[in-house]
Each structure stands twice: as structure tokens, then as C-alpha cells.
Amino acid sequence: MTTLTQTVDPVSVQIVRNRIACLMDEMQHHFFRSGYSTIVRESRDFSCVIVDAQGRLITSPPMFYHATAYYHLARSILSIYGDNLVDGDVFISNHPYEGFTPHSPDMAIMAPVIVDGKLIAFSAAIAHKADLGGTVPGTSYGAATEMFQEGMLLPPIRFYAAGKLNQDIERLIAANSRQPRVVIGDMRSQTGAVTIGRERMKDLAHEHGIAGIQAIMNEAIDAAGREMGAALKLLPDGESSAQAFLDNDGDRAEAPVKLHVTVRVKDGRVTFDFSQSDDQRRSPVNLRPPQVEGTCFHALIAMINPQLRYSDSARQYVDLILRPGSVVNATPPAPCSNYMKVSQRLIDVLIEALNPFCPGRAAAHAGGSGGSIVVTWGAGPRHAHHNQHEIFGSAYGGTAGQDGASGTTVHMTNLFVTPVEIVETEFPCRVNRFELIPNSGGDGEYRGGLSFQREYLALQPAVVLYRGDKTKFAPSGLSGGKEGRKSRFLVDPDGPNEKQMSANCRVELQAGESFRIEAPGGGGYGDPALRKSGARARDREDGYVT
């Protein structure tokens, strides 16, 4: 007699869970080591995952940004293709509404894992592409007013059918990109990583049997959920709110965007109510619900226990109230390009709102996104093979007991800085400064982390697109701590024509001109009067405070 619930041995669950986590690391490794664009191979702006047949994450990837999108993407593929999936199929989508990617430059590639005709899992990766067309190079358009200006849009479609590449689609993508070779190269690397994941999962299924591997994955998902549920039970009941503002809204210096959340806890259930957040905007500051889910789970785990594992069974304990048509639940054709800085800011708001429930665990606001640049290089003796795309970190806010970390990506991002030697080797520019900014961390008993600045000299004409945040609203301090330094984007820094630009701007440079990114610093924690004199002396010695 067969039973529906197969009992599984806890040791196998642990082993398989570790193997899947390691497999995700392995996919990650192959992808960036064989990738072409700097955004993939240097910044590593992508994630690789294995999810079960229902799209549920078993354990989270090192970068949490995309983690909650896979669930919706898998369901979307299932609802379109249903029982029609065969081994060797590979699907792609970059559509924020139909494929649930965060924004259109993020291309998802997802392959069903099918053994003996049975779907057991999906292997997938989401990665930022160098260019998928649209109004501006790099596709992320800070002044977009609808998604159709944000490049080509692919709903979930079949890219490989039973192992055979649909070359028409590859040609279609190439024809829509300003950088077809780089984009197609990265598509191949990404498909390669997803294929590795699929084949290893098949091996695991053969080893444990189909029913066995399904039972094991179920138990791994449930176990992580139970751990989360138990941790949430310890939270006191109550209600708390917090809010913050985004600088502006695309290129137009319009009204600041309010992000507001009320957190309610009752008997270990947590409700995040975003009803009082602003209406969606015409500019690309809008979030899709998967991204909001990601920020909520990130903040929860950060506050209750950062060592907790995330699996998609955590969803059962959490309710989100996302008003349709608001900035946290946009409807088409609202553009989404700048989702990253919005998510980062939202996490700070969530952490602040959760502070009363988890005393001593909160951090002052982080610098958030340090901004990003896309540089298109013009004519000159050197030929840049592709756009220069860099993403900058900032600094953490102070916490009860320690200063915020300086010069780092924060919260959901875990991106690598592009080495100076790579930048100068591949692009006709020179990096003249790469330094921490003294005094950029907010004062407090525990100081905010220092952010950094990077200054570039153009050796050929260039068009620079910059997208940042916190030029107007500084990262807040907490519990009496002071705010961190605002960000700045300067053209001709320290020169006769120095000019501070807006948080979303496009700048044309001639050879010999320069620009500088100054990322925002972390907020301070606690009353500055309580800061130990030794810590102040050391800050002065190290030049962190002048």
C-alpha cells in the first residue's frame, strides 16, 4: 500500500538541503566566471535558485532581491504551459507584470526539472542584462512614464523546446539590444548555469527516487517554515508604524514619494499594511508585490534572527495589505526601473517599524543604494566593447552595540564593486579617487558607517546615466542618533564648473571632464553624548572623523 505522506529521515533532509544550497552556489560560480558583461561578472547582479514543483524556494540565494519573484514566475509558467512541460524546456521572461521580474532589464531563465515525465523542481536564474533596448542605454530609464519605454518585454515564453534552442528568439533579443554580443553571451552563460542546476537535480532525484526527493524537499521547506513560525510566536502582540520619503520621482523634481507601513502582530501572525503609502507614480519608482514580499521577509528575518533560513512556507505566517494602484502594488503600464532604491529604503522603514517588537535588534537607516551608472563611450582611440555599468554600495547604520559597517552593499543587495583595474582596462576612463568620505556616518553612541566616493576622468566623450537616491532625504538616525550624509553626484568635482546633479540624471561629457559619485552614509544609533571617548579618538586617528 502506498501512502501519500512518506516519512523522511531528518539526516537526508539536512543533506539534501545542504546540497541544494551548495548547488545554488555552484550555479552562481559558473555564471559569473563565464559571464561577459561587467554587471554579471564583476557586480554579480544576479541570483540562481532551485525551487520545488510548486515554485517554492527551499533555501534562499545569497542575494535576496529576486528570491520572492521565482515563486510567482514558476506559477505563471505553470498556468500558461500546464502539463505541457518536457525535459529540456527552458523558459525566459523579463516582464515585471507577467513574469514577475523586478524590472525589465532583469531577465529570468527557468528550466523545469522533469524525471520520468514528472515535474519535480525548477532550476532558475534572474540576471540583469547589459541592454534590452528602450529609450536609454542600459534600458533602466529614470524618466520613463510607462513600461513600454523600458525596453523590449518578453512574457514567459519557451526559449528551448525539449533541449533545442529557438534561434528566432535569440535573434529577436539581439535585434533589440544595443549590445547584442554581450547580452547573448550572458544569456548563454545563464542558461549554462540553469542547465547545471537542472542536471544535478535530476541526479538527486535518481538517488532518492521521485517520491523520496519530493518528500525531502517538502520537509526541508516545512522545517524552515516551522522555525520561522516558532520565532514569530515569541514576538509580543502590538502595532507600530514608520515612514520615509524617496527623494523624487524620476527625472522631474516632483513631490517626494511616501513609503509607509503599519506592522501588526497578533499571536505570531504578522501583518504588513502599506495602505498609507503613496499612489503609484508615472515614473519608475513603483514596486511589484513580489519585491514588497521580499523586503518584508528580509526585514523580519534581519530583526528576529538573521541565521534563520527562508523558505516559501514562511508565507503562511505573514499577510501583506497592498492597495492596488499604490506605489507598492502598481498596475500596468506603470514603469519599475528604479525598484532597487525603493526596496532598500523600504527595508529601513520596515526595520524601524519592527523596532518595538525586537528591542536591541534594529539598525539606524542604511545608506541604501549608493547609486548606479551606465556610461556609453563615444569615439576615440579606444573602443569600449560594451557599456560601463557599475552599481555602488553605501554603508550600514549603527546598531545597539556597534558602529555601522563602512563601504559595503546593504540589506538585500550583495553586489561586488567593479575593480579599478577592470574599469580602466575595459573603458577609456581613469579612476582618480576611490576613498571613504570622512564624517559621512551619522553621529551617535554607535556611529553610522562611512560611505565612499569614486571619481572618474573621461578620456573620450561619454554619456553618463546616473540613478541614485538620498540627495534630499538623508538616512535617518535611530534612538537619538544623527542622520548619515546625503548622496551627491557631481560633474567637474572640485573644479571651476562643479555642479551637483539630481538623483536621476543624464550627463554628456567631453574628453578631459570628470564626475564623482558620493554614496550616502549610514545613520547613527543612540545619543552621541554617550559615544565613548576612545571610539572618538580612534575615529580621528583613522581619519574617519575630522
Added chain:
Amino acid sequence: MTRYRIGIDVGGTHTDMVLVDTLNNSSRVHKLPSTPANPAIAVLEGVQHFIASGIAPADIAFFSHGTTVTTNTLLEMKGARIGVLLNRGMRGILEVQTQAREGWSTFDHFFVKPEPLARPRYVREIAGRMDFSGQEIERLDEAAVREAAQALTADGVTSFAICFLFSFMNKSHEERAAAIIREIAPQSFVSCSSHVLPRIREWPRYSTTMLNAYLAPVLSRYCGDMGRGLDELGVTTRQRFLMQSNGGVMPLSADAEVHTVRTLLSGPAAGVRGASYLLARAQGWRNLVTMDIGGTSCDIAFIEGGEPVEQSEGTLDGRIVGVPAFDIATVAAGGGSIAWTSESGLLEVGPKSAGADPGPVCYGKGGRQPTVTDANVLRGALNPDYFLGGKISLDLDAAKSALNLEIARPMGIDVDAAACGIVRIINARIVDAIRVEAAKKGIDLAGHTLVPFGGAGPVHAAQVAEQLGMRRVLVPRNPGAFSALGLLCSDVRHDYMRSELVDIATLDAAHAETCFASLESEARKEVAVEGLDPDSLVYEREMDMRYAGQGYELQISLAGITRPLDPQALNAIAERFHTEHTNIHGHAARDTSVEIVSYRLRAIVPMPKFAPAKRAAISAETKPAHFNRRTVLLDAGRNIDARVWRRDDLTAGFIADGPAIIEQLDATTIVPDGWRFTSDDDDNLILERIA
């Protein structure tokens, strides 16, 4: 006479030595407490011990040792005060590092970076710049270098790291700055990033160079002491070596300003080399998990298909080390790990170790805090009257009262339960580490054999294997001296590289041959300076290759490619790259041009290897009998009544079922019930699960 070869493994707690007599291929082992304040003292005492037993110092032909001196200096943050010279405006490289949070939970906003090796006040910015092609675009500010050297030296800096952008393309600024520092501060050490790791991407190169600078004075002093000590003992051979992280040895006289960072895994690499040579290559055990438990830590490594698993870049204590090394994981779990109770009343073991001095309570050398060894004595696993072959008599009562006072009483449990709990915790920690490391590498443990060594390895092995689902354990002949034996199985190995980006389609084969030839001549020069014969060098060539537009390379071996290189050979190399790219990353891009980024040369001076004699087979009449029985408490809290054998009595082919205890001079093996053991003709003790 070139009769004797000595291998010495310096651990945190014990220094183990082995002397091989090449006349009859016999070996002798010796063990003594380490002298952490100056590890050379124990090494020299050990050599003295062999000399005192009648070995003529002039007959010692070969001396090799593994050391944890650099690793421990780093972990304890006791390296030199270093000064760092950077390009103007580039301090952010040291602060931002990779910008990412590797090794941390992505959710944890309590993230901290490792303590800097050089505080900002010891970091100086120097004008002068190379561009990406190695062209000078700004002259080096020599006056600023001079000023920095004087000021930093006055501030107590004894070692400098020179880290300039694009030095891997053009070393001249770094080398000029080094020369100026040497003029001003001739006693200082100077590590140039272009010498330590001539490779693109500044942060891994700088991190590795700063580590080299931080540790070079320590290693240099140590090697100097060692060399003088050997001279004083009358040892005349120039063949004096130090194990490197890559499993090859380098001469004691090797240049510390370049090679220090290659010794960070010196200690643990020796045992892995021993396993890969003695067990894998010589005896055919292809898939092994090595578990080296000493007094302070447990080192875990894997041998797959006969070769140790390597990594081209690793991290130690959160710091990037960009040189090739065996992939070895270390957990704080050793015989000397101290057991204690936390404020919340939980039993904790380690990470502190009682080391050699005072050592475990039962050593009777003044130790008061109970250790894993004390727990092992109390549970009957170790024989108090036969520890180190009876050389040290263990004080059972002292161990018992310490365990009672520190653990049992505060926790309200009995002493047996406390001993049992300590062993359970330490076993579980090792089990978890092996499981995670195996999973990371995609290794299925079921097909592997666990090889315990180090003094404390065999006593824990069967229970660790059982929890990992492994069915076989191999205890080598001299577990306590196995790492020392590994030192007698290693070749001298130096790695060289030269970066020069070129499309393989436009590469002149003769030029490529010249590049390799220049690395070969560099190797010949270095080996000659080290007192070795350049004519004995064997070379392995590799190229770092990628598709145009990629940022990372694959290391492609040129084994079997004709030399000197010709156009056909280059075609064959390109073909090999496409195939490897498919094998490793799952896809190839034959329509894209292929670039060569670096030429790599591994230069090897082969050394004679230890080859132990086979063990005589058993005859029916000489079947060894156990000489005793004793009760052992297993970690699950279960008592077993075990028969006790002496390892020396076991002849090849002897088989018996557990429960059993096999005692030998340098280790004790526990065979639980459900296991069978046999002694094979290579003199290994093989434990196999039968239930």
C-alpha cells in the same frame, strides 16, 4: 652519507617527527610538546633527540617540516606592524574591499569586516601611476616614498606592502619604491604586489600582498632560527624545506618577501600530501576524507580520484588569499579543546585549547580546565597507563575532579554524563563540518573512506563515520606522525606566472614559447639560489584562457602539447579550451575569439619519496591475542565492553569484530560494536561497518 631523511610536523600542541633510514627503508617516530613561543625550539630538540640516539648529523640528507607559525600569527593578530603604499586617492580599495558581504547571512545588518592589517595611519598615498597597458602616465614621486619610509619606520613599521595599480603589467614603480625603502630601512621587509601575485583585480592582489607583509618578518625569523639551529647541531645538508599550502615544499631559504603567504596552510597540507601520496598514489585508495585532529583543531580535506581537492583562491579568517592551495577546512575541535559551561548553563567545548602547556588536566602539568582528552580518559577510551606508549602517566583522578567541579556539578549531572556530552559535542562539530564541506563540493560521502590521523583522530573516527553514513575508516600506520611522513612525500614546487593579454588567433607561437622560456629561466635562477639543481627541474605549463569579453579565465593544462609551441599546438590548445569550457560551465562559444591572459609555469624539483615496506602476512600460529578488556562509554551514552589489542601485535590479514580498542604509541583506535577491523599488508588498520 645521505642516509637519513627527517620530516617534522609542528602542531599547536605537539611536534611530531619521523626519521626514515633509506638503507633499510625503516622509520622511527618521535613526539614532543610544541613550543608555541618559538616553535623552532621543539623542532631542534627533536632533531637533537635523533642525534643523541646515534645518528650522525652529517648523515641527515634531507630535512622538511610543516608549520602553523604563519597561520597562528594571523589568527592571533600578532604579525608585524605593516606600512602600505598605495596610489594617490586609492585608500578606498582597502576599506571597501569587495563591497559584498561574503560569508555572512545576507539578512545580518550587524555585519563587520575583519580587523585591518594596517590602520589608516600606516597607509600612505604616493603619486605616480601606470595605465592599463603598463605605460607610465605619472612619474613615481620618489621623494614621497622616501618620506613615507622614514616616517613609517620611525612609527615602528618593520614590513612594507607596496600595492600599485597595474603593477602586474609594469613592475617598475613598485620595484623602485622597494629599492628606496631598502635604502632607508635596510632591515625592513618589502613585499611588492607584482611579485606576490601578478594578476589583475587589485583587491585580491593587495589583500594577499598585505598578508605576505604582515607575516614575512615572523616566517623569516623562524626560518633563520631554524637554519642556525640546524647548523649548530652539525646538520650539513642544504636540503632544508618548508611545506607550502599547495602541497609542495620550498627551501627554508626561499624569499620570504614573495613566498610567505604560500605557507598559510603549511601544517595541514602535509597530512593531505601524505594521504594523497602514500594512500592514494602508492596504495590505490582513490576517494578519501582526511580528518587530522591534533590538540587544538581538526583539519578536513578531500581526495577525489587520487588527487587532493585544490582551490586557486581562498579566504582565511575572512581575508582573501589569492594563491593556489589545498582546499582544507579547519574547525576548533582538538584533544586540548577546553570544556566549559556557559552563563545559560549549556555545555560548551572550545574554541580555546589547553595546548601543550599546561595541556589537559590529566597531564598533571598544572591544567585545571577539563578538555576533550580528559573526557576521553574518563570514558575509558584512552588508557591512562599507555599514553604515548606509557611515557606520560595520566592522572585520572585529577581529570575526574576537574570535570566534576567545572562541568558535572554546575550542570547537575554525573561525571560520566559530562564526559559523554563533551565527546558528543566535539564529534557533532566535526560531523557537521565534513558534511557541509562535502556538500559544497558535491561529494557523496557514502563512497569515501575516512582517514583519521593526528594524535586524537582515531579515537573519534568510527563514531564520526557512523554519523556521516560512511562505512569504512582507514587508520594509517602512524597516525600521530602521518603529517610528518607526508613531508617526506613532497616535491619542491614553485608557481610562476606572467600576464599578457592576446587573441590566440594573432599570437605568434614563437613568442608564446619565449614567454614560457622566460618563466623557466626565472625558475632555474630561483632554484639555483636555493641550492637545488636546476637541471632536475620538471615543468608543467598552463595558460589562463577566456572568450573575448569574459572577465575570468580557465586554467588550461598544456600537458601533452608539443613543444616548442607551433601553430598546430596553438590550435590544439584553443580546442582544449572550448572542450574545457563546455565541461566546466556547460556551454562553449566557438563563434567567439579566444584570448590568452596569462602564462603559468609550475616548476617541480622531484624529491625521493618514502616507500614503506609491506607487512608480513599472518600465519595461523601467530594469531595475535588481545591482552586486556575495558569498558568504554560511547558518545551516545552506551557502554561497550571492548577487547584491547596492541597495534604492533597485529599482523597482516588479522580480522576481528568490535567492540575493540587498538592501542599504539601515538594513538588509540576505538572499534565500536557493529564494526569489524582488519590489518592490511600496507599496515593500515581498516575498520568496516558490518551492521
